[in-house]
Amino acid sequence: MIISQFMTQEHRDCDTEFAQAEQLAAEGKWEEAEKAFLHFADDTLRHFKREEDELFPAFEAQTGSAEGPTQVMRYEHEQVRGLIGKLAEALESEDRDAYLSLCESMMILLQQHNMKEEQMLYAMCDRVLPPEIKTETLGKMKEVVL
Amino acid sequence: MFNQNGLSLDQAPPISVVLRFFFSGALFGILAGIFILFFGTAIFDAQSMQAVILTHTLTLGVMLSFMFAALFQMLPVIAGVRLAAPQQKANLLQYPFTAGIFALLAAFQTSLPWLYALASLLLGSSIFYIVAVMLKNLFELTYHSASSKGMVMALLSLAILVILALYLTAALSGTIAGSYFVQMKEGHYSFGLFGWISLLIISISFQVIEMFYVTPPYPKAVSYYLPMGILGLLIITFITGLFFPAAWVIADIVLALVLSAYALLTLLRLTQKKRPLSDATVWFWRTGLASLLLSMAALVFSRFVDIESIKALSYLFFAFFALSIVFAMFYKIIPFLTWFHLNSQGYFTAPMMHEVIHPKTANKHLYIHLTTLVTFTVSLFIAPFIYFAGLLTILSFAWMAYQIIHAWKLYRHTQETGEKFEMNMPQA
Numbered sequence: 001m002i003i004s005q006f007m008t009q010e011h012r013d014c015d016t017e018f019a020q021a022e023q024l025a026a027e028g029k030w031e032e033a034e035k036a037f038l039h040f041a042d043d044t045l046r047h048f049k050r051e052e053d054e055l056f057p058a059f060e061a062q063t064g065s066a067e068g069p070t071q072v073m074r075y076e077h078e079q080v081r082g083l084i085g086k087l088a089e090a091l092e093s094e095d096r097d098a099y100l101s102l103c104e105s106m107m108i109l110l111q112q113h114n115m116k117e118e119q120m121l122y123a124m125c126d127r128v129l130p131p132e133i134k135t136e137t138l139g140k141m142k143e144v145v146l
Numbered sequence: 147m148f149n150q151n152g153l154s155l156d157q158a159p160p161i162s163v164v165l166r167f168f169f170s171g172a173l174f175g176i177l178a179g180i181f182i183l184f185f186g187t188a189i190f191d192a193q194s195m196q197a198v199i200l201t202h203t204l205t206l207g208v209m210l211s212f213m214f215a216a217l218f219q220m221l222p223v224i225a226g227v228r229l230a231a232p233q234q235k236a237n238l239l240q241y242p243f244t245a246g247i248f249a250l251l252a253a254f255q256t257s258l259p260w261l262y263a264l265a266s267l268l269l270g271s272s273i274f275y276i277v278a279v280m281l282k283n284l285f286e287l288t289y290h291s292a293s294s295k296g297m298v299m300a301l302l303s304l305a306i307l308v309i310l311a312l313y314l315t316a317a318l319s320g321t322i323a324g325s326y327f328v329q330m331k332e333g334h335y336s337f338g339l340f341g342w343i344s345l346l347i348i349s350i351s352f353q354v355i356e357m358f359y360v361t362p363p364y365p366k367a368v369s370y371y372l373p374m375g376i377l378g379l380l381i382i383t384f385i386t387g388l389f390f391p392a393a394w395v396i397a398d399i400v401l402a403l404v405l406s407a408y409a410l411l412t413l414l415r416l417t418q419k420k421r422p423l424s425d426a427t428v429w430f431w432r433t434g435l436a437s438l439l440l441s442m443a444a445l446v447f448s449r450f451v452d453i454e455s456i457k458a459l460s461y462l463f464f465a466f467f468a469l470s471i472v473f474a475m476f477y478k479i480i481p482f483l484t485w486f487h488l489n490s491q492g493y494f495t496a497p498m499m500h501e502v503i504h505p506k507t508a509n510k511h512l513y514i515h516l517t518t519l520v521t522f523t524v525s526l527f528i529a530p531f532i533y534f535a536g537l538l539t540i541l542s543f544a545w546m547a548y549q550i551i552h553a554w555k556l557y558r559h560t561q562e563t564g565e566k567f568e569m570n571m572p573q574a
Contacts, residue, residue, distance in 0.1 A: 015360050019420040026423055079489070100423075101500030105489075107421070108482050111357040112223060119291055 002138055003055070003129070004122040010047045011114045014040055018110075022103045030094050037091055041084050042146060048077045050141040055125065058137045062128050069121055076113045083109065159218050159232035161487045161557060166236065167215035168476065169550045170244060174207025175543030182536030187529045190458040199254050204465060205338060206247050206269070208543075212472045213346055214239065217280060219479060220350055221297070227283040235279060242272040253315070262319035266312050277305050292369035296349020299373040303341025303380070310334040332394055333384045339464060340401050341380050345373050347471050348408060355412060358478055359419040359428065368411065376404065395449050402442035409435040409442075426508035427474045433516065434470030437463040455526050462526075466519050473515060476546065477508040484553050493564040502553050514542050 017040035024033035056070040083106045090099040129137065181203060182189060185196035218236065221227040229235060246268030253261035284298050310330050317324025324330075352369045355361055363369070383397035413435050416428060441463035448456040481499035488496035518538040525531035 015420055019360060019422065023422045082489075097500060098498065100505075101498040104478075104499045105482065105485050107360065108358065108478070109486070111360065115353065115357065120289060123289075 001126050002134060003125045004118065006138060006141070007047070007051075007055075007122050008118050010043070011118065014044050014047065014110075017043060018103075018107070022100070025091070025096060025099045025103075028096065030091065034091055037087065041088070044080070044084065046144060046146050048080075049146065050144045052077065053144060054137055054141045058129060058133060059121075059125050062130075062133070069116075069124075073113070073117065073121065076109070079109060080106070080113065158222060158483075158487070158490075159229065159236075161483050162554075163232050163236045164215050164219045164479070164483060165550055165554055166240065167211045167218065168480070169547060170240065171208050171211030171215065171472075172543045172547035172550065174203055174211060174247070175546070176540050178203045178208060179536050179538075179540030179543065182539055183533060187525060187532050189532075190462075190526060191454065192457060192461065195254055199251055201461075202247070202250060202254070205343075206250070209343060209468055209472070210243075210273075212476075213343075214276070216346075216350065216472075216475060216479075217297070219483070220293075221280065221283070227280070227287065227294070229279065229283060235276065239272050239276045242268045246272060250315075253318075257318070259319035259321070262315045263321075266315045270308060270312055273304065273308050277301050277308075281305075291353070292364070292366070293349050293353045295370065296345060296352065296373035299377040300342055300345035300349060303337045303345055303377060306381075307334055307337035307342055310337065326388065329384075329388050329391065332387060332391075336384070336394070336397075337380055340405070341377060343468050344405060345376060347468065348376075349373055350475075351412060351471075354475070354478075355415055355431075359416060360421050361415040361419045364411070364415070368408075372404070372408065376401065398449060399446055402446045406439055406442045409438045425477075425505050426512045427477045429512055430470045430474035430477070430515070433512075433519070434467045434474065437470060437519070438467040441467055458526055459523070462522055466522075470515065473511065473546070476549075477503060477511075480549065480553050484557050488557065488560050488564070491561075492566045493560055494566065495560055495564040497556055497560060502556060503549050507549065511542065511545050514538060514545060518542055 017036060021033050021036035021040055024030075024036055052074060056073070060066045060068075060070055083102060087099060087102050087106065090102055126134070178200060181196075181200050185200060188194050188196040189200045191197055218229070218232060221229065246265050249261055249268055250265035252258075253265050281298065281301050284294060284301070287294060310333050313322070313324070313330045314327065314334060316322045317327050317330075352364050356363050379397060379400060383393050386393040387397075413432065416431060419428075441460050444456050444460035444463060448460055481502035484502045485496055485499050518535060521531050521535040521538055525535050
């Protein structure tokens with residue numbers, strides 16, 4: 001379960017950072033909100049990169065399919081990236097209503113995505129990948145930088 | 147295999163499938179309000195025909211419609227079940243189902259045997275049809291989450307309660323002698339309230355509380371065994387109750403304790419949410435869970451003292467439990483779906499969630515809802531207040547219906563005038 005544990009923890013950390021940024025923006029503390037949001041954006045994008053560059057290819061190589069769940073996950077990553085861009089715009093213009101509204105969409109989209117990964121994809125990875133490949137993939141994922 | 151595991155893209159049903167069930171539910175809600183104006187406080191006497199008519203308008207017309215909306219939407223998202231041709235299935239379900247409700251309400255009013263037969267045919271066939279389709283898809287899952295297991299239990303309860311209902315309508319129309327009428331009736335509403343409505347809300351909450359509000363997950367022991375435990379207890383009590391009616395007294399107390407524990411746990415989870423902001427939907431959840439606690443307390447109390455108003459309070463708070471949760475879901479689902487579908491179709495101009503329904507609009511509905519709850523409670527002691535409660539019920543559901551029309555207009559408007567870029571990916 002090493003893949004599940006590591007990746008699920010990253011989801012939780014991103015949630016916390018996201019919630020902090022949302023709260024700060026709601027209070028009108030824009031500078032601090034921006035800092036918190038940047039943390040969230042960086043960590044989320046690095047997490048996606050870990051998956052897209054290391055985990056998904058390892059899973060696809062093992063299962064021989066690049067059109068299954070990983071393709072859907074990549075597509076959902078794109079949706080999230082789009083929303084991160086829009087959130088950044090709302091932060092820039094200090095538009096509280098737009099920012100909080102986008103936060104709603106982002107949170108549902110992200111949680112739905114995370115649940116699919118945590119309950120299915122990571123569990124499948126832990127099941128189908130041989131132990132040495134799992135350890136190797138985890139090591140490579142930890143080295144990924146933006 | 148993967149598609150069945152909920153990772154496919156084109157899994158979300160068309161938005162119209164979800165909206166239409168919410169809309170018909172809201173219209174039945176308005177009808178319920180009108181009935182309250184006509185019936186007055188006669189609705190608080192559970193034995194009266196007025197109470198039976200109002201209860202079925204609320205449970206079948208309002209709640210079951212809403213729950214079909216939720217199931218069509220939630221099965222793909224949280225259980226990974228993809229229903230083929232959802233539009234066609236929604237048609238096959240909705241028309242006979244709606245006609246069946248009117249037939250049943252008319253049958254209660256007139257006692258005409260052919261109306262009971264017609265209602266049984268229309269409601270029985272449409273509900274069994276959709277339950278069979280949904281259960282078949284759920285049973286084919288290779289991977290089960292706590293929510294998908296819970297949904298199986300809820301749908302089984304729905305099937306059982308409809309079978310019992312068919313016995314009751316056959317007896318009421320004089321087709322059969324109905325020597326077990328009392329036991330079947332007790333089973334019918336116990337499977338309805340505790341099995342179907344409570345189980346579905348509970349099993350959906352296992353995922354949406356965590357998903358919408360970012361809370362710690364429910365303990366596995368609770369999420370995996372609670373639905374099964376409740377259904378098991380209901381089945382055992384029903385069979386025992388055929389011979390020893392007192393079995394229901396014990397079962398009611400156990401169920402009240404279990405559901406109260408669930409309500410407290412969920413209230414606790416809501417205090418642990420990582421998103422500190424509390425919008426109207428959080429307060430709808432809190433109202434619903436507090437109503438469940440009060441309903442269960444009144445239920446236990448009414449088993450020991452024979453006071454009509456305590457029983458009425460138990461039913462009243464139960465109705466507000468179910469309705470509050472539906473409203474909580476509604477104000478998340480409608481804005482999200484409108485945005486999500488348009489965004490997935492590639493429209494730059496997809497409205498944001500707040501543009502579909504603004505949080506202030508949801509807040510106003512919350513105040514209407516809370517005032518309705520208070521007015522109903524007062525009307526138990528000061529009868530004329532029931533007319534205010536009826537008017538507020540109409541206002542509450544009209545408010546909801548208006549939000550659905552607004553969301554649908556915005557959706558169509560964006561599709562007709564919005565700019566769009568082509569995506570290579572399949573569209574949701």
